[in-house]
Amino acid sequence: MMFNKYSIRFIVLCVSGLLSACASSPPTHFYTLESQSRPPATTTSAIAKKPLIGIGPLSLPALLDRNQIVTRTEDSSIQLAEFDQWAAPLKDNVIAVLSENVSILQPNAIVRAYPWSIYGNVDYRVIIDITRFDTQLGKWVNLEASWVIMEETTLAIISNGQVKLQSPLNDASYNTVVQELSKLLGEFSQQISLSLVQVLQRPRNTDTEENKLIK
Known part of the structure; x- marks a missing residue:
């Protein structure tokens, strides 16, 4: 197949245009959430056997469970940050x-992330349902979630709670968004920790039905 000089020039221009477009595409930035907690000012005395606490399983809306950071707009539409x-x-x-x-x-306590089966069983598990974890750029970040604490051996729910947190943003950068979302997870962790304190301080009922029959 023969090409004249005009055809070749056209092909070269097309290829150059594609290469220029690729070169000018913005790079993709990747982010990760970070721990925000600090050790408590005072700690309780050491105990002989540390309770084992499992964090999870955790559920997220399908809308949020994706690579792109999800943002909301003023008209209630959703945007995905490519x-x-x-x-x-x-x-x-x-x-x-x-x-x-x-x-x-x-x-x-000894805390393990779900799934923890490789490490054995836990004494308590914290089941978490996050319903909102998003942002409106330049305005706020939002976290809404609920949780239950379940005793592993009896499968009894012994505590529960929910949070609805929002934090203002100083600018419209995604770096700020991720930092503020990490802070909201820190606040959420404090609420879970307070519930665990109440659970772990409860006296365990060692007087089982079997012991009652013996008596």
Whole structure:
């Protein structure tokens, strides 16, 4: 097949245009949530056997469980940030951060992130349902979630709670968004930790039905 000089020039221009477009495309930025908790000012005395606490399982709306950071607009529509994405699956990142936060806040307990089967069983598990974890750029970040604390051996729910948190933004950068979302997870972790304190301070009923029959 023969090409004249005009055809070749046209092909070269097209290829050059494509290369220029690729070169001018903005780079994709990747973000990760970070732990925000600090050790408590005072710690309780050491105990012989540390309780085992499992964080998870955790559920996220399908809308949020994706690579792109989800933003809301003033007209209630949704935008996906193609060039600002999570560096790891969001659900895994959130569980890891919550587990690390709670571990710092509960120095007298052993905290494991879901799934923990490789380490054996736990004494309590914190089941978490996050319904909102998004932003409106330049305005706010939002976290809404609920949780229950379940005793593993009896499968009894012994505590529960919910949070609705919002924090203003100083600018419209995604870096600020991620930092503020991490702070909201820190506040959420504190609420979970307070519930765990109440659970762990409760006296366990060692007088079982079997012991009552013996008496």
